[in-house]
Amino acid sequence: MPERISQVTAFLAEVLAPRAPLTVIVDGGDHGAAAQFAARLAAAFPPSARAWNVDAVLGLSGSSGGVSDSALNVLEPAADRVIVYLRANGRGPAGEGERRAQVVIDHQNPQWPVIRRMHPRLADPERWHLPESQAFFAPKAAGWDERFGDDLPAYAEAVAAARLEPGDVALDVGCGTGRALEALASAVGPAGHVIGLDCTADMLHEARAKGRDKSAGLVQADARRLPLPAAAAHAVFAAGLLHHLPDHAAGLAELARVTRPGGRLVLFHPTGRAALAARHGRELSPDEPLHEPNLRPALTAAGWTLSTYDDAEDRFLAVAVRKP
Ligand SMILES: C[S@@+](CC[C@H](N)C(=O)[O-])C[C@H]1O[C@@H](n2cnc3c(N)ncnc32)[C@H](O)[C@@H]1O
Known part of the structure; x- marks a missing residue:
């Protein structure tokens, strides 16, 4: 079974690649997590999509709070933009970052990211809600x-x-x-x-x-x-x-x-x-x-x-x- 991060990034790439040319912005997370996630996400895009400059990924606000964590260069302006927000506890109110994102990922455990919200324009919830909900709650069941x-x-x-x-x-x-x-x-x-x-x-x-x-x-x-x-x-x-x-x-x-x-x-x-x-x-x-x-x-x-x-x-x- 592929590791959880590969499952999530593969699904996001599958959903986002057809939207190229595209800029994906990974925001939130703790301690450089946005850059790491962005790199994994970029690697999950098929090479044909990369030719369309899909792998332009930039972390907006890492733990330092400012613009940082640039994993890859934005090569040229893209027609569309999608913000992926990594939700991690312990870095203050996350309201605005989450609200402007089209994809929200629970990132409390970076080894076990889980999609918690995705704009229905990007993907029908039928494609992700059930497996991601199960992935979110299964590790919490023991000890609940x-x-x-x-x-x-x-x-x-x-x-x-x-x-x-x-x-x-x-x-x-x-x-x-x-x-x-x-x-x-x-x-x-x-x-x-x-x-x-x-x-x-x-x-x-x-x-x-x-x-x-x-x-x-x-x-x-x-x-x-x-x-x-x-x-x-x-x-x-x-x-x-x-x-x-x-x-x-x-x-x-x-x-x-x-x-x-x-x-x-x-x-x-x-x-x-x-x-x-x-x-x-x-x-x-x-x-x-x-x-x-x-x-x-x-x-x-x-x-x-x-x-x-x-x-x-x-x-x-x-x-x-x-x-x-
Ligand atoms: C916050 S927990 C609450 C559990 C329990 N009601 C309690 O109060 O202890 C939410 C529960 O909803 C379940 N759940 C989430 N999405 C669901 C869905 N689409 N259909 C059925 N159960 C779902 C989860 O598996 C989890 O057990």
Whole structure:
């Protein structure tokens, strides 16, 4: 299996090469990382693309903050320009660099870069979202609960907002290691059903290792294409999922499809948006999908009515009701 950086640079080259002549700017990262990544990316372009001057790569702001890290010379002005931003923790708020980039790469571990965002004009998310999401979460699965396990009471409290009844069907979409599953199972009782769905096999493996498959059926599935009939569920619980989906509107519509009229959607995170952004070294951006002015109309368009919105320091909770 090729090393991860080769997978990422090969895919970027495949997507970008047909756009030549092109200037690719690699920005962000720590300690010369932009130059190194730029060199690897340039090497991944096919020789025919190089003839078109595709390998003009320049790091905009390395750890020194100024214009630096020029890996290759810009040979001549190119018709198009794409900015690739390397997201690394520990170098202050990354808001502006990320916002102007068409490609954002998680670069906390330079040996394990992961594409986190790509402008749909460059590549259909169908081509990268699932494998890159799995690559992002798989290494985090072991030890996930040890990092965040204290949050279980907050999950149980959030599950209560789903107002489940005994005998109901509840889904936990993007269930991860299944931290909400026991609370969901106790809400629906022995006559009910809980299904935990996640795209990352390692997360479901951890859930099983913790015995959470006793509370729920566990299914590896894409939240954007759930293997369930319409109106199958009385409630959908989704913790920390929505902002990981490339198309939030489509994601909310798929969750609506599988929920009965009057059923509830609980969007939860055990940390408020501001505290979470600070933890990741980011500034809160007004275009985030969970920001109320964005979330409310997106829910409405997808067939939901927002009934609760609470973005406190220590939790994010939004509850929506499926329209008839
Ligand atoms: C931040 S984690 C939250 C996990 C869990 N809900 C929790 O609160 O501990 C996000 C989860 O969403 C999953 N995920 C990301 N994209 C997905 C997709 N398209 N379909 C299904 N699951 C996805 C990831 O594998 C990961 O387990």
